[in-house]
Amino acid sequence: MARAATTTDAFNAVAEPRRRDILDALAAGERPVNDLVRLLDLPQPQVSKHLRVLREVGVVDVRDAGRQRLYRLNGHALKPIHDWVRNYEQLWSERFEQLDVVLEDLKRKEQGDGGDE
Amino acid sequence: MARAATTTDAFNAVAEPRRRDILDALAAGERPVNDLVRLLDLPQPQVSKHLRVLREVGVVDVRDAGRQRLYRLNGHALKPIHDWVRNYEQLWSERFEQLDVVLEDLKRKEQGDGGDE
DNA sequence: TTGACATATTCCGATATGGGAATATAATCG
DNA sequence: CGATTATATTCCCATATCGGAATATGTCAA
Numbered sequence: 153m154a155r156a157a158t159t160t161d162a163f164n165a166v167a168e169p170r171r172r173d174i175l176d177a178l179a180a181g182e183r184p185v186n187d188l189v190r191l192l193d194l195p196q197p198q199v200s201k202h203l204r205v206l207r208e209v210g211v212v213d214v215r216d217a218g219r220q221r222l223y224r225l226n227g228h229a230l231k232p233i234h235d236w237v238r239n240y241e242q243l244w245s246e247r248f249e250q251l252d253v254v255l256e257d258l259k260r261k262e263q264g265d266g267g268d269e
Numbered sequence: 270m271a272r273a274a275t276t277t278d279a280f281n282a283v284a285e286p287r288r289r290d291i292l293d294a295l296a297a298g299e300r301p302v303n304d305l306v307r308l309l310d311l312p313q314p315q316v317s318k319h320l321r322v323l324r325e326v327g328v329v330d331v332r333d334a335g336r337q338r339l340y341r342l343n344g345h346a347l348k349p350i351h352d353w354v355r356n357y358e359q360l361w362s363e364r365f366e367q368l369d370v371v372l373e374d375l376k377r378k379e380q381g382d383g384g385d386e
Numbered sequence: 387t388t389g390a391c392a393t394a395t396t397c398c399g400a401t402a403t404g405g406g407a408a409t410a411t412a413a414t415c416g
Numbered sequence: 417c418g419a420t421t422a423t424a425t426t427c428c429c430a431t432a433t434c435g436g437a438a439t440a441t442g443t444c445a446a
Contacts, residue, residue: 270433270434270435271433271434272432272433272434301422301423302422302424303421303422313422313423313424314423314424314425317423317424318424320423320424321424321425335422336421336423337421337422337423338422338424
């Protein structure tokens with residue numbers, strides 16, 4: 153097998169920076185494809201292809217509006233990513249770094265206890 | 270160009286579920302490779318390969334210990350993912366969903382105001 | 387209908403992938 | 417030293433990718 157398809161997951165879909173850019177642009181609200189083309193300065197077919205991937209993973213929804221297709225963010229599909237990475241948040245939070253300092257202190261004290269050195 | 274290398278980003282590195290499993294296992298603390306092999310029930314070469322990717326992206330660190338190599342999580346490298354996805358958190362938070370209800374109410378009222386219907 | 391606009395799909399090529407299997411490197415033990 | 421343990425690397429292959437270019441589909445307007 154090769155690398156998992158981009159349409160497997162939100163994780164895989166969002167690994168592509170252009171697709172994150174698209175989502176960031178859609179955060180402001182529903183937009184037609186050409187809006188995104190202008191905003192991101194990408195060829196239209198590329199944008200359509202990226203949108204297809206995002207749609208297949210459920211992170212965007214589409215709505216027909218005359219000859220336009222309005223894309224809208226569906227944040228729910230990003231929740232698994234958030235839920236996963238959230239477990240590591242403490243590893244860089246300030247409070248945790250403070251805790252680190254305290255633990256270092258304790259360790260040093262403990263060692264001081266053991267010997268007379 | 271093809272898809273971005275897995276070693277480009279934390280985003281790309283972490284798109285592979287086995288690599289997330291490895292990180293989850295390392296969350297409990299430093300571990301030698303064979304521990305991971307047993308825990309994840311994967312062939313040892315695979316684990317080593319995944320670890321290489323994770324190392325290149327900086328999400329794990331290694332330390333030599335005799336004939337073992339102890340891998341340790343480096344959460345900081347995951348912060349960009351957290352920072353990005355965090356902006357969307359409100360889209361599925363309960364408070365936001367409550368707000369949605371309120372906004373719907375307002376809209377309905379407004380429409381009721383406009384006409385006599 | 388014909389034309390203009392908006393979007394989607396298809397074909398192409400270069401590339402990196404993850405898995406399997408085999409093997410290489412490195413460190414320790416007797 | 418040779419044997420064993422722990423880990424890393426290499427080779428092979430099937431596959432999906434992104435980008436570019438061209439083209440297809442769909443919708444409105446005159």
